[in-house]
Amino acid sequence: MKRWTLWVPLTLFLGFCVLAGYQLTQPKDDFVVSRMIGKPLPDFDLHAASLDRPALASSYFHDGKPHLLNVFASWCIPCAAEAPQLEALRRRGADIAGIAIRDRPEDVADYLTRYGNPYSRIGSDDLSQVQLDIGSSGVPETFVIDGKGIIRYQHIGDIRPDDVPLMIGKLREAEQ
Amino acid sequence: MIAELGLVALWLAASLAALQLVTGALAQQVGGDELAVLTRPAAIVQGLLAAFAFLMLLVVFGQTDLSVKLVAMNSHSEKPLIFKLSGAFGNHEGSMLLWVTIMALAGAMIAAIEHRLPEKTMLATLAAQAFVGLGFYAFLLFSSNPFERLPTPALQGQGLNPLLQDIGLVFHPPTLYVGYVGLSVAFSFAVGALVTRQVTPDFARIMRPWVLGAWIFLTLGITAGSYWAYYELGWGGWWFWDPVENASLMPWLAATALLHSASVLAARDALRAWTIMLGVVAFSMSMVGTFLVRSGILTSVHAFAVDPERGTFILALLAINIGGALLLFALRAGTVAEGKRFSVLSREGALVFNNVMLSAVLGIVLLGTLYPLVTEAFNVRVSVGPPYFNPVSAIFVFPMLAVMAVGPLLRWRQDGMQRIGRPVLIVALVALLVLAGGWTFASIHLLPLLGLAFSAALAIAAFMPLRGRNLRLLPIATWGMVAAHFGIAVALFGMASESAFSKEKLAAIEAGGSADVGPWTVVLTDVVPTAGPNWTALEGQMLASYEGGPPIAIAPQSRNFWAPPQETTESALVTRWNGQLYAVVGRETAEGRWQLRLWWKPFVIFIWLGGALVALGGLLALIGRVLADLKRRTVKARAAERRAESAA
Amino acid sequence: MTGWMKPKHQRLVLIVIALASLVGAGLLAAWALRNQASYFFVPTQMVTAPPAPGQAVRLGGMVQKGSIKTMPDGVTITFLVGDGENTVPVRFSGIVPDLFVEGSGVVAEGRLDPSGTFVADNLLAKHDENYVPRELKDMTDRQKAQIVAETEVGK
Numbered sequence: 001m002k003r004w005t006l007w008v009p010l011t012l013f014l015g016f017c018v019l020a021g022y023q024l025t026q027p028k029d030d031f032v033v034s035r036m037i038g039k040p041l042p043d044f045d046l047h048a049a050s051l052d053r054p055a056l057a058s059s060y061f062h063d064g065k066p067h068l069l070n071v072f073a074s075w076c077i078p079c080a081a082e083a084p085q086l087e088a089l090r091r092r093g094a095d096i097a098g099i100a101i102r103d104r105p106e107d108v109a110d111y112l113t114r115y116g117n118p119y120s121r122i123g124s125d126d127l128s129q130v131q132l133d134i135g136s137s138g139v140p141e142t143f144v145i146d147g148k149g150i151i152r153y154q155h156i157g158d159i160r161p162d163d164v165p166l167m168i169g170k171l172r173e174a175e176q
Numbered sequence: 177m178i179a180e181l182g183l184v185a186l187w188l189a190a191s192l193a194a195l196q197l198v199t200g201a202l203a204q205q206v207g208g209d210e211l212a213v214l215t216r217p218a219a220i221v222q223g224l225l226a227a228f229a230f231l232m233l234l235v236v237f238g239q240t241d242l243s244v245k246l247v248a249m250n251s252h253s254e255k256p257l258i259f260k261l262s263g264a265f266g267n268h269e270g271s272m273l274l275w276v277t278i279m280a281l282a283g284a285m286i287a288a289i290e291h292r293l294p295e296k297t298m299l300a301t302l303a304a305q306a307f308v309g310l311g312f313y314a315f316l317l318f319s320s321n322p323f324e325r326l327p328t329p330a331l332q333g334q335g336l337n338p339l340l341q342d343i344g345l346v347f348h349p350p351t352l353y354v355g356y357v358g359l360s361v362a363f364s365f366a367v368g369a370l371v372t373r374q375v376t377p378d379f380a381r382i383m384r385p386w387v388l389g390a391w392i393f394l395t396l397g398i399t400a401g402s403y404w405a406y407y408e409l410g411w412g413g414w415w416f417w418d419p420v421e422n423a424s425l426m427p428w429l430a431a432t433a434l435l436h437s438a439s440v441l442a443a444r445d446a447l448r449a450w451t452i453m454l455g456v457v458a459f460s461m462s463m464v465g466t467f468l469v470r471s472g473i474l475t476s477v478h479a480f481a482v483d484p485e486r487g488t489f490i491l492a493l494l495a496i497n498i499g500g501a502l503l504l505f506a507l508r509a510g511t512v513a514e515g516k517r518f519s520v521l522s523r524e525g526a527l528v529f530n531n532v533m534l535s536a537v538l539g540i541v542l543l544g545t546l547y548p549l550v551t552e553a554f555n556v557r558v559s560v561g562p563p564y565f566n567p568v569s570a571i572f573v574f575p576m577l578a579v580m581a582v583g584p585l586l587r588w589r590q591d592g593m594q595r596i597g598r599p600v601l602i603v604a605l606v607a608l609l610v611l612a613g614g615w616t617f618a619s620i621h622l623l624p625l626l627g628l629a630f631s632a633a634l635a636i637a638a639f640m641p642l643r644g645r646n647l648r649l650l651p652i653a654t655w656g657m658v659a660a661h662f663g664i665a666v667a668l669f670g671m672a673s674e675s676a677f678s679k680e681k682l683a684a685i686e687a688g689g690s691a692d693v694g695p696w697t698v699v700l701t702d703v704v705p706t707a708g709p710n711w712t713a714l715e716g717q718m719l720a721s722y723e724g725g726p727p728i729a730i731a732p733q734s735r736n737f738w739a740p741p742q743e744t745t746e747s748a749l750v751t752r753w754n755g756q757l758y759a760v761v762g763r764e765t766a767e768g769r770w771q772l773r774l775w776w777k778p779f780v781i782f783i784w785l786g787g788a789l790v791a792l793g794g795l796l797a798l799i800g801r802v803l804a805d806l807k808r809r810t811v812k813a814r815a816a817e818r819r820a821e822s823a824a
Numbered sequence: 825m826t827g828w829m830k831p832k833h834q835r836l837v838l839i840v841i842a843l844a845s846l847v848g849a850g851l852l853a854a855w856a857l858r859n860q861a862s863y864f865f866v867p868t869q870m871v872t873a874p875p876a877p878g879q880a881v882r883l884g885g886m887v888q889k890g891s892i893k894t895m896p897d898g899v900t901i902t903f904l905v906g907d908g909e910n911t912v913p914v915r916f917s918g919i920v921p922d923l924f925v926e927g928s929g930v931v932a933e934g935r936l937d938p939s940g941t942f943v944a945d946n947l948l949a950k951h952d953e954n955y956v957p958r959e960l961k962d963m964t965d966r967q968k969a970q971i972v973a974e975t976e977v978g979k
Contacts, residue, residue, distance in 0.1 A: 525838070
């Protein structure tokens with residue numbers, strides 16, 4: 001067999017690696033970035049999702065202070081996984097408002113006793129209407145809203161321990 | 177506690193793999209073999225530890241320990257135990273652990289029982305096995321830890337995809353994985369042989385049973401997967417050219433080619449470099465297929481399940497393992513001595529032709545699977561389906577089948593056309609008769625018609641090697657070949673018949689109404705709600721009668737699972753020797769009628785029967801090879817004894 | 825046919841045949857892929873630059889509210905698939921997938937008939953409940969692409 005033919009398999013395989021590598025570096029369509037960033041929060045008025053926290057309306061975000069808006073659900077495991085990080089954010093002074101998606105009050109109560117309750121207010125979005133309006137495509141997601149009710153940042157997926165400083169930084173930015 | 181035990185076992189197994197790699201590699205250096213004795217024990221203990229880790233994962237799933245993240249994400253306490261256990265490998269992390277476990281066990285097996293190769297080649301092989309294994313251990317431990325705990329245990333698990341809650345699926349992934357990962361042994365043998373430049377007929381003889389074993393499992397896995405898709409998806413099809421299916425077909429094609437080229441190497445000492453390359457390619461196809469499916473670059477998995485980091489990790493593993501092996505091949509294969517020569521018209525020639533055609537089909541499937549990725553780089557979205565795969569692969573499959581009919585009749589090294597003229601003529605005549613008959617009496621499309629003709633010819637040709645031989649003295653391995661080739665004919669007949677003669681009926685009927693499909697009359701007696709352990713369903717109760725015969729009760733369902741919430745279609749089947757009735761119940765239309773979809777699929781069952789026969793052929797060949805080997809060993813041992821006696 | 829050839833030449837012939845077949849397979853595959861791959865269209869593309877009638881393509885978009893109609897045979901449905909700008913009428917005979925409802929994303933496999941109706945052989949709809957269908961009004965190209973990607977999961 002000719003010597004050069006021995007290199008053909010390796011060359012073909014390298015071609016495959018380049019293609020696959022290129023595809024991996026492409027931003028995946030799995031995550032849809034909200035087109036709402038830089039835009040005001042749409043108007044909504046949700047009823048309370050739990051007995052010990054007040055209901056949530058969009059007017060809450062117009063008090064001149066930055067807030068975190070966390071979209072979660074009691075049936076969502078990554079949400080439970082991010083609960084300690086939300087608690088850490090709360091202890092570092094962040095105010096966190098929650099929206100529970102398609103949930104039942106008793107499930108939410110169970111969830112909060114189990115994983116802790118870092119929320120100052122929780123609205124119940126029974127039909128995912130608000131979730132859609134703010135451009136969220138799944139749970140959990142966390143938004144940074146500035147004091148004028150403008151969406152400044154969107155975090156998709158659970159907040160991992162290394163993301164906490166980033167979220168704090170985004171909150172600081174929103175303060176200015 | 178149990179999860180932590182599993183994790184510790186996994187770390188220990190990984191460090192033993194590192195030890196195995198170092199001692200095996202050092203032994204290749206002059207004077208580096210002081211520690212070489214550790215290599216085999218390291219491989220064996222590594223295998224046991226990996227198996228222990230996997231067992232621990234099964235235990236946490238069996239107990240539904242919701243403090244383990246993987247259990248919480250993929251299981252539910254209200255699931256039957258068998259599905260709790262299968263949930264352990266119905267997800268990314270668990271299936272990677274299964275992969276590593278099988279790989280470590282395969283390494284342990286060759287370390288424990290394989291003593292025929294030169295020890296240096298064996299050590300290089302074990303080092304290669306450890307090297308590939310280490311990459312996967314790193315992947316598991318650093319980016320896919322199956323034993324990760326949740327900070328606070330979950331209240332209830334999220335459940336397993338209901339489509340996967342099927343008894344067939346309990347056995348299907350492990351079967352396929354044994355096939356995929358079993359090929360890693362061939363890969364390591366090939367690398368070992370390249371390192372020591374020992375590519376001999378003995379090498380092929382030793383590698384062959386391992387390839388056969390993996391190939392049997394692959395064949396069974398593909399056959400079972402196809403049957404699962406057939407009855408579970410409710411679409412009436414049995415092969416969809418879906419990336420997941422292609423990922424299992426490609427290693428099978430490569431392994432089939434490898435089996436045949438290893439036969440040439442074992443019997444005639446030819447095709448040395450080619451066999452080595454196929455050894456590398458076969459397992460590479462297992463890894464590439466798994467990568468394409470797992471990285472999410474071909475089929476995207478939902479919301480947050482895919483971590484782009486993981487794709488990068490697997491790609492790096494692929495680049496190092498496959499790239500390294502192919503580089504070694506490019507550098508070393510030229511220095512492997514050229515094998516024996518043979519004439520074009522000979523057993524070797526036919527097997528080379530079969531190899532080239534199999535490789536061509538492999539290339540076609542690979543290109544078709546990758547093409548959407550290529551166009552996506554240019555922002556064009558395409559999907560590639562049967563209109564591409566069927567005709568293009570047929571162009572190479574049919575010539576291959578023709579040579580497959582004739583090849584086993586040829587002699588090694590050189591043969592003449594006049595010697596095999598008569599049997600070839602008979603086989604060709606049968607094919608032509610079927611072609612002509614099908615053409616005149618039935619309007620059948622070209623591909624199914626060719627399929628029918630070739631299956632008839634092949635079914636006869638498969639038994640021709642038995643002609644004029646004493647059947648009692650025939651080696652078991654030859655029976656294996658006959659069974660496997662006949663299995664191909666049977667499967668081909670099923671495929672062609674399903675495609676040529678299937679009848680379909682789509683109707684909306686009220687309870688009490690009836691519909692005809694082919695020779696069947698189906699009466700819908702009632703639609704009733706029913707419930708199972710974790711689902712509720714609407715069940716269409718029907719009475720089906722074949723050509724006015726006694727009615728047979730069937731009950732297809734449309735099922736609703738609640739954890740996670742999802743609907744699935746449960747088809748109902750009536751199997752006769754000459755075909756299957758396939759019934760699906762759909763939705764209720766506004767006027768109280770029910771949608772029914774019925775198929776009559778003549779001889780469809782032959783597809784999977786054929787697949788099973790092919791696997792049985794593989795099993796016979798494996799038994800034959802192993803027995804012959806044991807015999808050879810005893811004969812050798814006796815000869816040595818006699819020599820020792822006469823010397824004394 | 826073998827007597828006149830030296831073994832050396834026979835070997836060369838084998839290698840040449842093998843390489844030629846493999847290259848041939850590659851070329852054939854490339855040619856067939858260009859012709860047989862089924863391209864993905866959104867309704868706007870389907871209206872402005874339609875594929876040739878009869879060519880196998882896929883159409884993806886949202887099922888328009890109030891557009892699903894069942895024909896008298898009880899198994900044929902028609903509906904409109906839209907992307908916010910244009911809509912394409914679709915006809916399908918068979919049992920629709922479980923999560924096929926108005927307002928959901930769908931990918932239809934099939935072909936355009938000469939009258940401009942898309943005849944679907946197969947419908948793919950998203951299987952996963954945790955996924956929330958996006959509103960049609962703010963569908964960007966990437967979102968359309970995502971609907972397709974997510975819809976294919978169930979396949």
